[in-house]
Amino acid sequence: MSALVDFYARHSRLVDQIGINAILALSLSVSLQAGQLALAQAAFMGIAAYVSAILAMNAHWPLLATMVAAVAAATLVAALLAFPVRRLRGIFLAIATVGFGEIVRVFANNLSITGGAEGISGIPNDATTPVIYGSLALVVVVLVLLARTKFALAVTLVREDEYAARGVGIDVGAIRTASLALGGAIAGLGGALYAHAAFFIAPTDFGFGRMEEILVWCVIGGVTSPLGAVLGAALLSVLPEVIRFLADYREITDGIILLAVILFFPGGISSLWRRGAVRVRS
Amino acid sequence: MLALHDVGVRYGGVDALQSVSLEVEPGRVLGLIGPNGAGKTTLVNATTGLAPLASGTIDLNGARIDGLPPHRIARAGIARTYQNIRLFGALDVRGNLAAGWYARPGRPGAADVRALLDRAGIGEIDLDARASTLPYGDQRRLEIARALAAAPSIVMLDEPAAGMNPSETVRLVGTIRAIAAGGIGVLLIEHDMSLVRAACDSVVVLNFGIVIARGTPASVARDPVVVEAYLGSGAEALA
Numbered sequence: 152m153s154a155l156v157d158f159y160a161r162h163s164r165l166v167d168q169i170g171i172n173a174i175l176a177l178s179l180s181v182s183l184q185a186g187q188l189a190l191a192q193a194a195f196m197g198i199a200a201y202v203s204a205i206l207a208m209n210a211h212w213p214l215l216a217t218m219v220a221a222v223a224a225a226t227l228v229a230a231l232l233a234f235p236v237r238r239l240r241g242i243f244l245a246i247a248t249v250g251f252g253e254i255v256r257v258f259a260n261n262l263s264i265t266g267g268a269e270g271i272s273g274i275p276n277d278a279t280t281p282v283i284y285g286s287l288a289l290v291v292v293v294l295v296l297l298a299r300t301k302f303a304l305a306v307t308l309v310r311e312d313e314y315a316a317r318g319v320g321i322d323v324g325a326i327r328t329a330s331l332a333l334g335g336a337i338a339g340l341g342g343a344l345y346a347h348a349a350f351f352i353a354p355t356d357f358g359f360g361r362m363e364e365i366l367v368w369c370v371i372g373g374v375t376s377p378l379g380a381v382l383g384a385a386l387l388s389v390l391p392e393v394i395r396f397l398a399d400y401r402e403i404t405d406g407i408i409l410l411a412v413i414l415f416f417p418g419g420i421s422s423l424w425r426r427g428a429v430r431v432r433s
Numbered sequence: 434m435l436a437l438h439d440v441g442v443r444y445g446g447v448d449a450l451q452s453v454s455l456e457v458e459p460g461r462v463l464g465l466i467g468p469n470g471a472g473k474t475t476l477v478n479a480t481t482g483l484a485p486l487a488s489g490t491i492d493l494n495g496a497r498i499d500g501l502p503p504h505r506i507a508r509a510g511i512a513r514t515y516q517n518i519r520l521f522g523a524l525d526v527r528g529n530l531a532a533g534w535y536a537r538p539g540r541p542g543a544a545d546v547r548a549l550l551d552r553a554g555i556g557e558i559d560l561d562a563r564a565s566t567l568p569y570g571d572q573r574r575l576e577i578a579r580a581l582a583a584a585p586s587i588v589m590l591d592e593p594a595a596g597m598n599p600s601e602t603v604r605l606v607g608t609i610r611a612i613a614a615g616g617i618g619v620l621l622i623e624h625d626m627s628l629v630r631a632a633c634d635s636v637v638v639l640n641f642g643i644v645i646a647r648g649t650p651a652s653v654a655r656d657p658v659v660v661e662a663y664l665g666s667g668a669e670a671l672a
Contacts, residue, residue, distance in 0.1 A: 315532075319532050
């Protein structure tokens with residue numbers, strides 16, 4: 152026990168970072184499970200981070216209120232984004248959503264309310280470890296409860312075969328919109344926590360590099376496995392800390408690990424425990 | 434009852450269907466035959482909302498369904514199978530039946546699963562088997578079971594015997610007749626004329642998107658226009 156306390160005392164920032172990264176990985180996992188390679192999670196995260204930071208600093212809202220507003224804003228933007236991209240699939244959807252992410256970053260870089268390229272500093276540092284892990288637990292509980300609903304069945308069927316999914320009565324557009332909005336909500340939660348744990352945010356925190364990082368966590372964990380996404384995020388967050396000399400070469404080591412997983416473990420970490428047919432829960 | 438009135442479908446400048454009218458009645462099997470490219474699958478796609486109508490109307494039990502999106506037409510009571518099997522391949526047998534059951538309340542229980550598989554003629558199948566690993570004939574029948582899981586009033590079977598051996602095809606006749614005997618209207622697209630003759634109450638023949646004959650399997654087989662469309666191949670098997 153004392154070893155754990157000692158570890159936390161020395162690595163509390165890393166522990167918090169793992170919790171936030173796990174939430175961000177889950178947010179992308181939700182879209183991927185519906186077969187949507189929608190890469191706007193960093194943008195949803197950024198919108199929420201700015202909303203919560205601005206409300207906390209300019210309007211002096213308490214943490215919980217800023218988090219609720221931030222999640223609502225990210226959810227709304229994600230749901231609205233679902234409309235123009237509704238006919239896009241695969242790589243075309245990926246490119247369009249990456250483009251959307253860049254638009255958000257450019258806006259954040261040029262608006263005065265977001266502090267432009269210098270960002271916002273002095274954000275109340277009130278996203279404590281219990282707040283972060285309480286939020287992660289909430290996301291996990293919501294996803295576990297959802298896994299037993301017809302929504303989860305529809306998400307699986309849309310991923311497997313959209314055409315046949317329509318034939319069994321599934322409104323594919325509504326399911327895609329809902330999964331994108333849910334992913335946006337979770338990314339928004341991660342973004343609000345990020346702002347309140349980081350003290351300082353800038354547009355570069357929410358650019359393509361961040362999006363790529365979240366995607367790598369999910370690929371390493373296994374693209375359709377929420378638990379795999381969490382493990383992927385935890386593993387790649389811890390690795391540079393455990394092997395200190397790698398910290399400066401983070402992008403390179405992430406790339407090597409990604410290539411190794413794609414070549415030798417195409418199903419990611421989750422393929423170690425997921426075998427056989429996809430089961431539908433009853 | 435499913436009723437198509439003067440249905441037309443255009444793909445670009447090509448008339449895939451022109452002024453096609455037909456009725457699929459509860460408890461009866463209507464065969465839809467014709468050479469490749471005659472418009473048979475287009476007719477199923479138009480009915481299920483996947484191909485927009487250029488003209489005409491489609492009613493299901495007195496209510497217009499043309500113009501509705503595919504998922505609402507499915508929920509209205511039309512289930513189908515596909516010429517190229519479209520099972521949810523990564524899911525097991527139970528998962529595919531749960532998929533077919535999607536628009537109904539709850540999930541299929543063990544007894545429902547057993548009953549559906551029995552009706553499709555695969556009562557002994559391994560429920561945990563991944564759908565894509567099943568033998569071809571079983572996949573065709575699982576697709577039928579998935580369609581029945583929706584408790585439809587109309588089932589459209591698009592070449593269900595394709596890839597089946599002769600003895601499997603003979604068994605399929607019993608399966609199709611039993612589905613109709615349960616009060617469901619069946620539209621059967623098929624190239625296997627012996628199956629059409631054995632399973633269908635009546636037949637509509639399409640060629641170049643136009644109905645060129647209709648009647649009982651025997652009367653259609655004697656129709657010189659049909660014989661010419663098929664160049665004799667298969668038409669005599671109907672007689």
